Amino acid sequence: MPFPQDRLRRLRASAGFRRMVRETRLSVDNLIAPFFVMEGRDVRQPIVSMPGQGRVSVDHLIKDAGEVQAVGVPAILLFGIPARKDELGSEAWAPDGIVPRAVRAVKDRVPDLMVITDVCVDEYTTHGHCGIVKDGQVMNDETLACLQKMALTHARAGADMVAPSDMMDGRVGAIRQALDGQGFSHVPILSYAAKFASCLYAPFREAADSSPKFGDRQSYQMDPANLREALREIELDIQEGADIVMIKPALPYLDVIHAARQAFDRPIAAYQVSGEYSMIKAAAQLGWLDGRRTMLETLLAIHRAGADLILTYFAKEAAEALHE
Numbered sequence: 001m002p003f004p005q006d007r008l009r010r011l012r013a014s015a016g017f018r019r020m021v022r023e024t025r026l027s028v029d030n031l032i033a034p035f036f037v038m039e040g041r042d043v044r045q046p047i048v049s050m051p052g053q054g055r056v057s058v059d060h061l062i063k064d065a066g067e068v069q070a071v072g073v074p075a076i077l078l079f080g081i082p083a084r085k086d087e088l089g090s091e092a093w094a095p096d097g098i099v100p101r102a103v104r105a106v107k108d109r110v111p112d113l114m115v116i117t118d119v120c121v122d123e124y125t126t127h128g129h130c131g132i133v134k135d136g137q138v139m140n141d142e143t144l145a146c147l148q149k150m151a152l153t154h155a156r157a158g159a160d161m162v163a164p165s166d167m168m169d170g171r172v173g174a175i176r177q178a179l180d181g182q183g184f185s186h187v188p189i190l191s192y193a194a195k196f197a198s199c200l201y202a203p204f205r206e207a208a209d210s211s212p213k214f215g216d217r218q219s220y221q222m223d224p225a226n227l228r229e230a231l232r233e234i235e236l237d238i239q240e241g242a243d244i245v246m247i248k249p250a251l252p253y254l255d256v257i258h259a260a261r262q263a264f265d266r267p268i269a270a271y272q273v274s275g276e277y278s279m280i281k282a283a284a285q286l287g288w289l290d291g292r293r294t295m296l297e298t299l300l301a302i303h304r305a306g307a308d309l310i311l312t313y314f315a316k317e318a319a320e321a322l323h324e
């Protein structure tokens, strides 16, 4: 029955009605907090383009991890910044490397917090690419062995889940096989399944010092124009054994999140990346946007589009806001 009988404003007229008919709710259970961990003791280096975020040594990471757990965030994602980079990124699978040490420390001190590790060599290579480089090309199949070693190293250190972010073909299957073969069939894989070649990773690359020294990542990360191809990427990762599939970035790719939600029955994650965080922080600092409300609205939109889980640098702030 159309207007005047039907009036949608009736159920918007009071906070009570709005609360009763709200379709989507953001919960702290949906949030995952990324952290950058580096060598040293008592180190906290602010990341200029990501206000409120820093690179921290393991002792500070333990503190930060305890704080996010205290506000109810169930999981963290770790990125390692090694002391030493080389052509292959071999620090990435050093058993005593920065990430394995961080994982052991957090699991020891904050045992109920789930620890997810990013599996990709770009922070560990001198050239900054996400794989082995030969004659200026990023080599797919050669890189798979590195990712297997890296994922195994993290699993051995006690990581609850591994998250390959490199976008090599076949890496989910390769990692699954390596984990299963070494007694880690219980460790799930969160794959960065549809990762676009986005300009929004720029602040992260400052944080991780991982900008490619030549070329760009368009030969492995996806063309931002492609939705159908994103669904193929996700489907292949599921076939290879991904337990959770991720879309990244988040807000400019809500259509991809929504289409994936319709098409697949796996848990879906979305990564509100560094540039998304920086834009909101910058506008808030200028007084152009209400930072808190923008944070909550964007996270809600990502969740409404179909993301069960959201990786976000706002995790702690959002959790605090949700408790208010």
Ligand code: PBG
Binding pocket: 118, 119, 120, 121, 122, 123, 165, 166, 200, 201, 202, 203, 204, 205, 272, 273, 274, 275
């Ligand atoms: C690669 C990786 C990147 C991000 C997560 N994993 C950077 C890249 O692909 O250049 C970006 C995350 C962000 O921007 O917040 N290891």
